[in-house]
C-alpha cells in the first residue's frame with residue numbers, strides 16, 4: 001500500500017484544529033458583523049507581527065534546501081498589510097502597534113524555527129499562506145460587505161494575491177512541494193506537530209483578541225459541524 005502524499009497527511013492532521021480556529025468566538029463575531037471596524041483593524045495589526053516574523057524569516061532561509069522552494073515572492077504579504085494598516089489605523093500606526101501576548105509568542109516561535117529548523121518554518125508557512133489562499137477569500141468578501149472597503153482595495157489588500165492569478169493551480173504546486181519536502185519520516189512527524197502548534201497559536205491570538213476587543217473572554221463558538 002502506498003502511503004498518502006505528505007500534503008494529504010498534513011491536511012488531514014490539521015482538520016480538527018482548523019475547525020476549532022474557524023469556530024472561535026472572535027472570528028464568528030467579526031465575520032457575523034457583530035464587531036466594529038476597530039476589531040478588524042486590531043486583528044489586522046496582529047497579523048502584521050506574524051507576517052513580519054514569517055517574511056524576515058524567509059529572507060534568512062533563501063537558498064535553504066528544505067524551506068527555500070516554498071519562499072515564493074508572490075506570497076509576501078507585508079507590503080499589503082502595511083497599506084491596509086495605513087488605511088485602517090492612520091499614518092504612524094507602527095509606532096503604536098502592540099502585539100498581544102499570544103501574538104508575541106506566535107511571532108517568537110516563527111522567528112525561532114526560521115533561525116534553526118527550516119522544516120518547522122515550513123509548517124508555519126503552510127498554515128498561514130495556504131489558509132490565506134483558501135478561506136482568506138471568504139474573509140475578504142465579508143469584510144468588504146461589512147465595513148464597506150472598496151473591492152480588493154485598501155483594508156483588504158492582505159487577502160488579494162495580485163501575483164497569483166490562479167490560486168487553485170498555485171495550491172496544487174504548493175502541495176507538490178510539500179509532498180517532496182526534503183526531510184525524512186521522523187522529521188515529517190515533527191512537522192505535523194509544529195503545524196498543530198501553528199493552528200493553536202492562531203486560536204490563542206483570537207482568544208486574546210476577544211478579550212482585548214470585547215473585554216470578555218472567548219466563549220466557545222457555535223459548532224458548525
Ligand code: 1FH
Nearest residue numbers: 011018021022027126127128130131134135136138199202
Ligand atoms: Fe482555512 N480554509 N479558513 N484557515 N485553511 C481552507 C483551507 C485552509 C476558512 C476556510 C477554509 C483559517 C481560517 C479560515 C488553512 C488555514 C487556516 C479552505 C479550503 C477553506 C474553505 C478547504 C479545501 O481546500 O477543501 C475560513 C472560513 C476561515 C475563517 C473564518 C486559519 C485558522 C488558518 C490558520 C492559520 C489551511 C492551512 C488550509 C489549507 C488546507 C490544505 O492543506 O489544503 C481562519 C479561522 C482565519 C479563524 C481567521 C480566523
